[in-house]
Amino acid sequence: MTLLxxxxxxxxxxxxxxxxxxxxxxxxxxxxxxxxxxxxxxxxTGDTVTFGLNLPLTGTYAEEGADEQKAYELAIAxxxxxxxxGLLNVLAPxxxxxxxxxxxxxxxxxxxxxxxxxxxxxxxTRMIERDGAIMITGGSSSGEAIAVQGLCQEMGVxxxxxxxxxxxxxxxxxxxxxxxxxxxxxxxxxxxxxxxxQSYGNDRRAYxxxxxxxxxxxxxxxxxxxxxxxxxxxxxAVRTPLGxxxxxxxxxxxxxxxxxxxxxxxxxxxxxxxxxxAVQFGMRDRQANGKDFQIVTPLISELxxxxxxxxxxxxxxxxxxxxxxxxxxxxxFTKSFGAAYGxxxxxxxxxxxxxxxxxxxxxxxxGTFYPxxxxxxxxxxxxxxxxNGKTLYRAEDHQCIKSVLVVQGNESPTSEYDVLNVxxxxxxxxxxxxxxxxxxxxxxxxxxxxxx
Amino acid sequence: MPTTFMSRNDLxxxxxxxxxxxxxxxWLAPFGAGYPDLLQRFMIYGIFAVGFNILFGxxxxxxxxxxxxxxxxxxxxxWSFKLLTLDAIPAMVFAVIVxxxxxxxxxxxxxRRSGIYFSILTLAFAQMSxxxxxxxxxxxxxxxxxLQLTLNDPxxxxxxxxxxxxxxxxxxxxxxxxxxYAGFYFCAGFLILAFFFAQRIxxxxxxxxxxxxxxxxxxxxxxxxxxRPYALSAFVISGMxxxxxxxxxxxxxxxxxxxxxxxxASGEVVLMTILGGVGTLVGPVIGAWIIKYFENILxxxxxxxLARFWSFLPDxxxxxxxxxxxxxxxxxxxxxxxxxxVIIVIFLPGGIMEGVRRIAAAVRRSGTPAAKTQTQPAE
Numbered sequence: 103m104t105l106l107x108x109x110x111x112x113x114x115x116x117x118x119x120x121x122x123x124x125x126x127x128x129x130x131x132x133x134x135x136x137x138x139x140x141x142x143x144x145x146x147t148g149d150t151v152t153f154g155l156n157l158p159l160t161g162t163y164a165e166e167g168a169d170e171q172k173a174y175e176l177a178i179a180x181x182x183x184x185x186x187x188g189l190l191n192v193l194a195p196x197x198x199x200x201x202x203x204x205x206x207x208x209x210x211x212x213x214x215x216x217x218x219x220x221x222x223x224x225x226x227t228r229m230i231e232r233d234g235a236i237m238i239t240g241g242s243s244s245g246e247a248i249a250v251q252g253l254c255q256e257m258g259v260x261x262x263x264x265x266x267x268x269x270x271x272x273x274x275x276x277x278x279x280x281x282x283x284x285x286x287x288x289x290x291x292x293x294x295x296x297x298x299x300q301s302y303g304n305d306r307r308a309y310x311x312x313x314x315x316x317x318x319x320x321x322x323x324x325x326x327x328x329x330x331x332x333x334x335x336x337x338x339a340v341r342t343p344l345g346x347x348x349x350x351x352x353x354x355x356x357x358x359x360x361x362x363x364x365x366x367x368x369x370x371x372x373x374x375x376x377x378x379x380a381v382q383f384g385m386r387d388r389q390a391n392g393k394d395f396q397i398v399t400p401l402i403s404e405l406x407x408x409x410x411x412x413x414x415x416x417x418x419x420x421x422x423x424x425x426x427x428x429x430x431x432x433x434x435f436t437k438s439f440g441a442a443y444g445x446x447x448x449x450x451x452x453x454x455x456x457x458x459x460x461x462x463x464x465x466x467x468x469g470t471f472y473p474x475x476x477x478x479x480x481x482x483x484x485x486x487x488x489x490n491g492k493t494l495y496r497a498e499d500h501q502c503i504k505s506v507l508v509v510q511g512n513e514s515p516t517s518e519y520d521v522l523n524v525x526x527x528x529x530x531x532x533x534x535x536x537x538x539x540x541x542x543x544x545x546x547x548x549x550x551x552x553x554x
Numbered sequence: 555m556p557t558t559f560m561s562r563n564d565l566x567x568x569x570x571x572x573x574x575x576x577x578x579x580x581w582l583a584p585f586g587a588g589y590p591d592l593l594q595r596f597m598i599y600g601i602f603a604v605g606f607n608i609l610f611g612x613x614x615x616x617x618x619x620x621x622x623x624x625x626x627x628x629x630x631x632x633w634s635f636k637l638l639t640l641d642a643i644p645a646m647v648f649a650v651i652v653x654x655x656x657x658x659x660x661x662x663x664x665x666r667r668s669g670i671y672f673s674i675l676t677l678a679f680a681q682m683s684x685x686x687x688x689x690x691x692x693x694x695x696x697x698x699x700x701l702q703l704t705l706n707d708p709x710x711x712x713x714x715x716x717x718x719x720x721x722x723x724x725x726x727x728x729x730x731x732x733x734x735y736a737g738f739y740f741c742a743g744f745l746i747l748a749f750f751f752a753q754r755i756x757x758x759x760x761x762x763x764x765x766x767x768x769x770x771x772x773x774x775x776x777x778x779x780x781x782r783p784y785a786l787s788a789f790v791i792s793g794m795x796x797x798x799x800x801x802x803x804x805x806x807x808x809x810x811x812x813x814x815x816x817x818x819a820s821g822e823v824v825l826m827t828i829l830g831g832v833g834t835l836v837g838p839v840i841g842a843w844i845i846k847y848f849e850n851i852l853x854x855x856x857x858x859x860l861a862r863f864w865s866f867l868p869d870x871x872x873x874x875x876x877x878x879x880x881x882x883x884x885x886x887x888x889x890x891x892x893x894x895x896v897i898i899v900i901f902l903p904g905g906i907m908e909g910v911r912r913i914a915a916a917v918r919r920s921g922t923p924a925a926k927t928q929t930q931p932a933e
Contacts, residue, residue, distance in 0.1 A: 160885045212856055214885050219700040220811040224591065227807065228850060231734075232589035245699045249809050252702050255722040256733070275704070277722070314689065315698030343688055344698050543705045545722060553734070 142472055143258040143553040144234045151206040151471065153178065153458065154213070154235030156226050156250060157264075161217025162345045163242035163370040165405050166450040170240055170264050171212065172443050173451035177458035178208045180438070188438040189459060192431045192487035197466035204465060211235060217242070217345070217370075219249035226250045230257050230553055236471055237262060237461055242370070242450060244268030244317035245344075251280035258551035260473050262457040265450040267369070267401050269320035272501035273540025278547045279473065281480055281495065283460065283502045284453045287321035288535060290400045290420040291328030293506040293528040297418060299332045302363065302396055309361035310339035311352055311376060313368050318344075321367045325400050329365075337361040342368070342376070349376045353383050362390035364397045373399060374409035381413040405448045407511060407521040414511035414521060421507045423452045423489050424524050431489040446519050456488045460495070474547040492530065498537035500544070506533050564753060571749055571836065575742050579735065587847055590734040594806045595846050597741035598799045601748045603826045603838035605795020608752060610824070611833035612761060613788040614768030618673045618820050619660070619680025623653045623793040625687065625815030627800025629694070632701045632810045635725055639711035640703075642727045642740070646801045653797025654790050661789035665782060668771065680820050687812040700811035725805045737806040744802060745839075748795060753835055755791070764788050825891075829898055831907030840906055845891065852887035856880075 146152070155174050158167035180188040183200035190198050202208050211233040213225030222241060229235040238254055239262040241247045247266035254261035255277040263271060263282040267290070272282050298306075308329055312318040318341070326336050337359050342352055353376075356364060364385060368376050380386075380397055388395040399406075402419030425436045425446035435455065439447040447455070464479040465471055481497035493504035508526040515521050560568070574581075578596065582588040587596075602624060609615050627649040634645035664675040687695040695701060703723045725732050732740055755761045763784045766774050774781050804810055813819070826845050831837025857880050864872040864879070882890045902908045 211854070214853055216885075218811065218813045219698070219809065220813045223807060223809055224595075224850075225854075227591040228589070228854065231591050232586070249700050249702065249811070252722060252809065253807070256724055270699075275702070314692070341689065343685075545705055551722070 142550045144230065144236050146206055146234075146236055146471060149206055150209045151203055152229075152233060152235045153208060153210040154226065154229030154233065154238040155210050156213050156215050156222055156229070156238055156240045156246070158217040158222075158242045158246070159214040161215075162372055163217045163265075165409070166242040166265055166370060166403070166448065167215075167217075167240075169405065169448045169451040170242065170454040173439070173447060173455040174210065174240070174458055176439060176442055177455045178210055181208045181458070181462050186438055186441070189431055189435055189455065189488060192434050193459060193463065193485060194487045195485065196463060198459070198463055199466070203462045204469070204471070208462070215241060215246055217246070219243075219245045222246040223249050223253050226253055227257075230259050235259065239457055239461070240264040240454060241266060243315075243344075244271055244320075245315045247271050247280075247282075248275045248316060251275065251277045255279045255545060256551060257553040258473055259553065260461065260476060262461050264454050264457065266317070267321065268317035269324060269540055270316050270542075272499040272537075273320070274542040275316075276499050276540075276542045276544055278477060278500075278544040281457070281460075281500045283457050283493075285420075285422050285504070285506050285533070286501065287317070287324040287400070288540075289506050289533040290321065291324035292533050292535070293420050293508050293526075294325070294398075294400055294418065295328035295332055297508045297526060298329065298398065301418070303393070304333040306334045306363045306393070306396075307337050307361045307391065308334050308363045308365050308398075309337045309356050309359055310365045310367060311349070312339055312341050313344050313372055314341040315344055317369070318367045321400055325365055325367065334363070342372075344372065346372065347375055349379045350383075352376075353380055353385075356385070357383075357388075360391070362393050362395055364395070366397065366399050367401075368399075369401055369403075370406065371409070373402070373406050377406075377410045377417075378413045402509060402522070403449045404446070404519065404522055405450070408518060415513050417511040418525070419509055419522075421509045421522065421524075422449045424449070424507055424509065424522060425452075426520070426524065427489060427507075429487075429489060429491070431487045435489060452489060459488075460485070473550050477547045494530070496537060499540075499542070501537070503530050503534045505530050561757075564757065567835070568750060568753060571839075572746050575745060576739075578742070579738070585847070586851055590738050591806075592846065592850050593735075593738045594741050594802075595850070596843050597738065597745045598802045598806070599823075599826065599842040599846055600745045600839040601741075601802065602796055602799035602823055603830070603842040604745075604748050604752045604835075605792040605799070606823045607792075607827050607833070607835075607838040608755060608764075608795065609788050609792035610827055611838070612756065612764040612768065613785055615665070615668065615785065615789070616673045616824070617664075617676040617789075617792075618817065618824065619676035619678075619683075620792070620796050620823050621815045621817070621819035622660070622680035622683040623657055623796035624800040624803075624819065625683065625810070625812070626656050627653045627797030628804040628810040628814060629687075629701060629800075630797070631801035631804035632703070632808060633694075635703055635709075635723070635804070635808055636701075636707040637710060639709060640723055640726050641711075642725050642732060642805045644711075645725065645805065646798065649797045649801030649804075650794050653800070654794045657790045657793025657797075658786070661786050661793070665785050665789060677817060677820070680815065681817055684812055684815040684817070687815055695810070695812060697812065700809045703808045723808075725808055732805055741802050741806065744798065748798070749835065749839070756835065760784070760787070825895060827905075829895060829905055831905030834905070834907040837905050837907040844894075844906075848887055848891050848894075852883045852890055853885065855883035857884075 157171050179185045180190050182202050211229050215222035215225055226238050237260045241264045244266040247263045251261045261280045269286050269288050310322050312322040322339050366376050385395050397417055399419040407414045436446050464476050468475040468479040480495050483495045486492045490504035493502050496503050506528045507524050509522040510525050512521050512523050579588050606620050630649040630652040631645040634648045660679050767781050826841035827838040830841025860876045860879055864875045
């Protein structure tokens, strides 16, 4: 006691410190030991299986996130045998029984990714580590998708990407544990260019405004390549920060640039803002180089077209899916979604719903949740009835190869949802491409990484 | 007579802190926070806040741009993983060095002013770094997409010793993976070290200089001290702490995004420090834990969970409560944080630590009246 009142010697402190450090080294073993009892990450042992929904509920792509959430809730209800069964009835071939997955009831946890890569990753980690999610799905930004996909590869959890259109997701940043149903920018270019050539001629001068992240970069690259192949000239390509609200500083230089087409590589709220402001600038009433000035939005959805209102009329773009398609799958999905939420589903909702079903189906076919087996079941899987015609989950890059829609803003909408017309359906042979052109490496499936 | 190294109170505080930190996986489990990712964040933001407190709490300079150093630390660490080796140690050494240099430059410029002008200058520099990371520097930072590790990174040192591996590259410590609880204890070790150094700085003659800069800089100058080197050292030290925290975040989760440099991130560390107690050693760490806990737990609640929670009430009541409470959780968690912050600032201007002191004082008064005369630690 006398020692303590006088303070401590340096030696005493060092001794205690060393003991502490050794203790720190030993302690982790005690806590991680139990984790090896299960043979893969979050093996569901109870009577439920948990999906982790990583959705942008705030930020630039919030509206897509909200629609995806509705779709996932619907998909989970259908998988559990509730509701009208939706696309379970039309998926072919299907191993789904409507009693959950492998007899386990599907439940979900969710996280708001705020349209930010950092936050998306933190949310996914939480859902894997704390909530025991067997699969992570969702997201509406390629930045998020690529970040979360890398994490899932590290953790050994399958990632079923939501809306992500960057070439990199299944290109240079592809991962063995990541799968994408949505189409990509390269396919948009292949689909859109011929239509643009027919409508606007082959001697146009294009000006790009591009969202400054992976999706914007690859879409700009793909559209540039496709339009230049037509004979168009690219005047300039200007990067704008994601989530910008005022585009006037980017729009003013276009007027004197000698361009006669504006290509907006924006999505979500960015596109609603930039398109509306471009129209307010009087761009669509202008003449340049003796031609009518045109605006093109390579990737567009019903939600954005609705947000942009009048401005979107007559504008060309591409979509993954549209609720007005007349195949049994699209009709069934639009009917279920409409009955549940009172509005037709967007393409984001569709891809989210389909991804959830495809994962469940793959688990049923594999007969296990063990990720490497589920991956094998998904790779090279050919299916039909989900609204995009015959679809192949390509084994080389985990990209779904299916038909792509060229759409145009509806000149005379009959309802607030009837904002886009399908101009052309490009079949999947045309939009298929060589998976090796983007490089990247999937990495191995086994040994399955073991999350803590 | 042996040299006195630490006073008894300091040592007890340090040991108590160490035990609380190391036992976190146990005592936080009932609160739903006992999972590695959140625990790692508790450690990392604790380090960030302890470092920030050296500048704000001790020296009295309110920096609104500390997230810049945090971000620089992260980017440096990820580049070290990509170019040199997956080992965590070189990454952290480089991160601390680079953020120190960065802090030296920014501190040299900003410390020509004090008070609100200093705050605005640091805010401007941080926001500039953020915007650069997002636009001009995208070849280095990969912009919005974030900087990530890939299979075909060069990793010169790993290649030189012929180390290969399968799967997604992850940071290691001498070949041991740093995910999960191993990552937590790694970060916890650094938090304890960071706390120890902060404690030593506070008690040292150098710390006394910093405190006197805070209480009256002009008088210091009149008595013949040149205060700027001291303030600059404090700024650089606190920048190094931020860089260390940023590097640890990259070690536990090897992706660096520009968002962590945004002004909201800088503001967050100010909130942490004020919430916990400015100028106290433990306060900022507690503030960091509370904010990260709220962010991760409240933001994960959704209407379904609330409906289950309120299900004991009659139907109409339950729906009403779900509607009301749902505004405060999920994406509305900032509202709860804001309310908590307002309450703390109004009723406990010294932060949570003031609350702790008041309770301790009340207990002591009712117990032994004589102990009342005991001196309270400054601030």
